[in-house]
Amino acid sequence: MKLNLLLKNELIENFNNVFSNTNHSVYFSPGRVNLIGEHIDYNGGFVFPAAISYGTYGVASLNETQNINIYSKGFSKMVDTFSLNDLSKKDSDGYLSYIKGIFYTLKMKGIHIVKGLDIYIESTLPTSSGLSSSASLEMLIIYILNDIYKLNLTTLDMVNISKETENKYVGVHSGIMDQFAVGFGKYNHAILLDTQTLFYEHIPFDLKNYRLLIINSNKPRQLAASKYNERFGECQETLQILKKHFNIEHLCELEVSDLPQIKALLSDTLYRRIKHCITEQTRVIQSKKALIKGDILSFGNAMNLSHESLRYDYEVSVDELDTIVDVARNSGAIGARMTGAGFGGCAIAIVEDKFANHVKEKILTTYQQKFSMDASIYEVEISSGTHKL
Missing domain, CATH: 3.30.70.890 (GHMP kinase, C-terminal domain)
Incomplete structure (x- = not known):
């Protein structure tokens, strides 16, 4: 998706209105739709998803603390904060569990994040619509961490970390399709994915008129x-x-x-x-x-x-x-x-x-x-x- 300069500047301005940090980067993580291949992923079948132009935007910057500060437009009334020294899941976490869980999963794999972040989040995805708002958020966060902390993770690494977070930390027993489609999406292409082997092909999706x-x-x-x-x-x-x-x-x-x-x-x-x-x-x-x-x-x-x-x-x-x-x-x-x-x-x-x-x-x-x-x-x-x- 090509983001016009006006929207990017608006996201940066919104970040600046919440956080005083000025050294920031902007990211986009799409939602996904499954074009065909429904209820067969758990029966050894193929799925045919595609990443879509509605999704989750993030603006992120390092801070000088060991805290992760999050402001999510539409969810936050104030800045939500958790410490890198306490990644335990709490009943009150809500949407934060998808974010905190990424840090926790990395820690369990021996990847310790020690420097804090300020993150502004804004989504164009409707919640509870089946367009994978949770996978979009998970992939946004792991991508930001991979970029800022130079973790050298592959796209498949990030997909697996996001899926593991949702399954084990958040507690939702989903398959891999959502995170895979969000991570491996390609402009004007759908993804033919074998969920058993993770073999995939990008198939042109040119709708013409x-x-x-x-x-x-x-x-x-x-x-x-x-x-x-x-x-x-x-x-x-x-x-x-x-x-x-x-x-x-x-x-x-x-x-x-x-x-x-x-x-x-x-x-x-x-x-x-x-x-x-x-x-x-x-x-x-x-x-x-x-x-x-x-x-x-x-x-x-x-x-x-x-x-x-x-x-x-x-x-x-x-x-x-x-x-x-x-x-x-x-x-x-x-x-x-x-x-x-x-x-x-x-x-x-x-x-x-x-x-x-x-x-x-x-x-x-x-x-x-x-x-x-x-x-x-x-x-x-x-x-x-x-x-x-």
Whole structure:
């Protein structure tokens, strides 16, 4: 993402209004969206995320203490401070746990930070929307530390440290996709990632005369954690049954041609779960081929089929997301689907330029009328990964 000078100067001015330090650097860490490949990362499948132009900005400077001073616009009422000599997690930490945890994880790896920092943070990402605001923040902090303290960490090192922080310090059992997409993002490219081996490819994502819209349902994802665990359990149960009949380690190793045999071995519910996994894996591979050829229409069709599978076979969509997707398609989008864990959060749509305003208007109007609440729509570009500005 190209940051205009006006915004960069505004960030520096905001930093200066909080901290007196003048020797500072400015950074950007994107959010991410998963374009296709949903709920198959824990089944040995591929994911297809991309870093986006909404994200988290940071301005940082060394100070002469052993304290880390943080001001986060939108979260802080005053400067939050913790000592490098006390990195223990506290119940009152809130968003600070994602920052303090990075320092703690480094310390556990024998990397001791002894000089303090002043950090100003400002985010354009909506929270709890499924666009990885936490991974964006984690990668921002580790990137700042790597740059300022000359730690010589690789991008993969920073991704793993951020994931370990979220899993072990914060206590959220997420996979590696979010941090990987934020760290390895490339302008106008999506990332085809094998979450088992971490083999990845940057695939051109040239939309030509189309736009990528992210539509936030603003529906709290209250069931997401419990239902995620339920789906994970169903897939593990299915795997144990099928390993008696197929030489596999993961569900996504199976082929569409195996489905007739599989159907006779499973309950209807478990069959629909694995049907999604197998067909979604196929759609990811087809999407890669379509985008390499510049075939946006075929990619849009794969998105549509993905949503129907998530809606009826994997059953993780909700009425709010289905309404957004249906209205988007009916008013001109060539492809639309829910993205993320489901049960709230966001949908994405690909819309031709000339229909974009019409599609946005129809979604906003219909959604407000049906649910008496407002959806939010973001036009995004595909961004580079976390970087210094």
